[in-house]
Amino acid sequence: MVTDTIADYLTRIRNASRAGHRVVEIPASNLKKEITKILFDQGYILSYKFEENKVQGSIKIALKYDKFTKEAVIKKLQRVSKPGLRKYAASEDLPRVLNGLGVAIVSTSHGVMTSKQAKAENVGGEVLCYVY
Numbered sequence: 001m002v003t004d005t006i007a008d009y010l011t012r013i014r015n016a017s018r019a020g021h022r023v024v025e026i027p028a029s030n031l032k033k034e035i036t037k038i039l040f041d042q043g044y045i046l047s048y049k050f051e052e053n054k055v056q057g058s059i060k061i062a063l064k065y066d067k068f069t070k071e072a073v074i075k076k077l078q079r080v081s082k083p084g085l086r087k088y089a090a091s092e093d094l095p096r097v098l099n100g101l102g103v104a105i106v107s108t109s110h111g112v113m114t115s116k117q118a119k120a121e122n123v124g125g126e127v128l129c130y131v132y
Contacts, residue, residue, distance in 0.1 A: 003083060005029060010077040010129060017063050017072035028057040034112035035105055035128070036061060042103050042114070044074050044131055078130040080104075090124040102132030 002008045009032050016024035026032065028050060036059055039045045046062040064073040081087040089095065094115040095104045104115035108125035118125060 004079075006031065006035070006128060007079045007082070009035065010079055013061065013063070013074065014077050017074055020065075020070075022062060024061050024063065026059045026061065028059045031107070031112065032059060038103070038105055038112065038114060039131065042131070044103075074131065076130070076132055080127045080129055087127045088125065089127050091119055091122045094119050094124065095127060095130075097130045098132050102130055105129050105131065 005027075009026055012024055012026050033050060036045070036048045039061075040048055044064065046064040048062065049060045051058045051060060065071065066073065089106070094106065096115070097104050100116075105128045106113060106115050106118045106125045107128055108118050108121075108123045110118075110121060110123050112128070113121075115127070
């Protein structure tokens with residue numbers, strides 16, 4: 001039984017990219033769908049597809065690799081806020097990942113967004129993960 005579904009989501013993507021898989025399938029939830037949309041908008045994944053089957057549904061994510069070196073575009077996925085220790089940040093204290101080259105994904109009262117978007121909208125929230 002998985003207690004931290006976001007950590008499981010990130011681990012599945014991390015393992016699939018290190019193994020060189022083209023597609024990874026993950027059980028769906030609304031939060032995972034929003035994180036997937038952000039990863040696609042920021043250019044970390046090639047495409048995604050939400051499938052509604054049975055009770056929960058699933059997310060199929062096509063991973064993105066460099067054309068020449070065959071390295072995964074996602075170098076690191078790091079879970080920040082955990083069930084045992086939640087990490088919250090005000091709008092002025094939102095983190096910058098790799099001096100702005102990476103993305104911090106934040107769950108706010110206005111929805112799930114990047115730290116740059118949250119700073120622009122002047123909202124804080126729970127820092128879910130770092131991606132670079």
